Amino acid sequence: DQQxxxxxxxLSVQEGRISILxxxxxxxxFDYFLWYKKYPAEGPTFLISISSIKDxxxxxxxxxxxxxxxxxxxxxxxxxxPGDSAVYFCAAxxxxxGQNFVFGPGTRLSVLP
Amino acid sequence: xxxVTQTPRYLIKTRGQQVTLSCSPISGHRSVSWYxxxxxxxxxxxxxxxxxxxxxxxxxxxxxxxxxxxxxRSEMNVSTLELGDSALYLCASTGTSxYGEQFFGPGTRLTVL
Numbered sequence: 316d317q318q319x320x321x322x323x324x325x326l327s328v329q330e331g332r333i334s335i336l337x338x339x340x341x342x343x344x345f346d347y348f349l350w351y352k353k354y355p356a357e358g359p360t361f362l363i364s365i366s367s368i369k370d371x372x373x374x375x376x377x378x379x380x381x382x383x384x385x386x387x388x389x390x391x392x393x394x395x396x397p398g399d400s401a402v403y404f405c406a407a408x409x410x411x412x413g414q415n416f417v418f419g420p421g422t423r424l425s426v427l428p
Numbered sequence: 429x430x431x432v433t434q435t436p437r438y439l440i441k442t443r444g445q446q447v448t449l450s451c452s453p454i455s456g457h458r459s460v461s462w463y464x465x466x467x468x469x470x471x472x473x474x475x476x477x478x479x480x481x482x483x484x485x486x487x488x489x490x491x492x493x494x495x496x497x498x499x500x501r502s503e504m505n506v507s508t509l510e511l512g513d514s515a516l517y518l519c520a521s522t523g524t525s526x527y528g529e530q531f532f533g534p535g536t537r538l539t540v541l
Contacts, residue, residue: 349529358432358518358532359471404471415484416461416530418471 318342319407321419330428334392338405338419341386345407349416350379350390352401359404363390395426430455432521432533440539446507449536453500453521459483460502461530462494465516474517477502506538514540 320339328334338348346367351359365372365379365388372379378391392399402423406416433452441447453460461484462474473486477496496502500521506513516537520530 351532356534358520358534361529361531364529406471415473415476415486417473418463420470 317420318345319405319417319419321403321405321422323422324420325423325425327425327427328395330397330426331394334390334395334399334424334426336390336392336403336405336422336424338388338390339386340388340407340417342407342409342417343386344409345417346410347408348379348381348388349406350377351404351406352399353404353421354401362403392424395424397426397428400424400426432519432531434517434519434533434536436536437534438537438539440541441509442541443509443511445509446505447509447538449504449506449517449519449538451502451504451519451521451533453502453519454531457521457523457531458500459522460496460500461520461522462502462504463518463520464488465518465535466514471518474504509540511540514538 318341349364350362353359363374363377363379365381370381381388402421404418404421406418408416435450459478461476463471465471475494476484480496491507494504516535518535520532522530
């Protein structure tokens with residue numbers, strides 16, 4: 316039973332446009348969420364996080380939105396650049412459970428020039 | 429500040445053998461987590477160590493074990509290797525508080541023949 320779902324295995328976006336990556340979770344105990352980017356042959360790179368006390372967090376071109384009632388979060392990348400082409404993972408944890416992060420299966424983003 | 433390092437980067441073993449992987453966290457980080465990444469299963473949490481104690485454990489058989497040393501370096505051991513253990517093993521460290529975003533190493537690619 317997947318507790319963290321990323322229902323789109325892949326996404327293609329034109330350079331300069333907005334990329335929206337979605338993530339759904341089922342465990343209501345999750346209260347801390349992370350997004351990672353992964354290039355081939357490298358470990359995941361932390362992008363941005365959000366805790367359940369917020370509904371939005373912004374860092375440069377990256378914004379994460381959290382809808383707790385829907386158990387849904389999304390990552391917006393504006394404007395998208397070819398270097399953003401990678402696999403994006405969302406991860407969730409329940410703070411009281413320590414550093415036990417549950418990762419989604421990932422979405423492969425392709426930004427077309 | 430140096431990142432998370434993992435050794436070796438690549439490893440080939442045969443069924444029935446055992447293997448030890450090493451991870452050096454970012455200086456000052458006290459939490460080290462291990463993940464297994466396979467194409468079909470994504471990133472699966474193995475275990476987390478904090479101050480030399482296992483704080484969290486995922487759903488893996490007892491053949492998978494780990495430890496953490498006083499300098500926060502961690503090792504992961506897999507005994508009686510099976511073909512299905514072929515995967516990318518990722519180590520991640522977390523800041524001094526022991527909670528929050530994880531910083532990943534490049535991983536060790538294990539192939540079991």
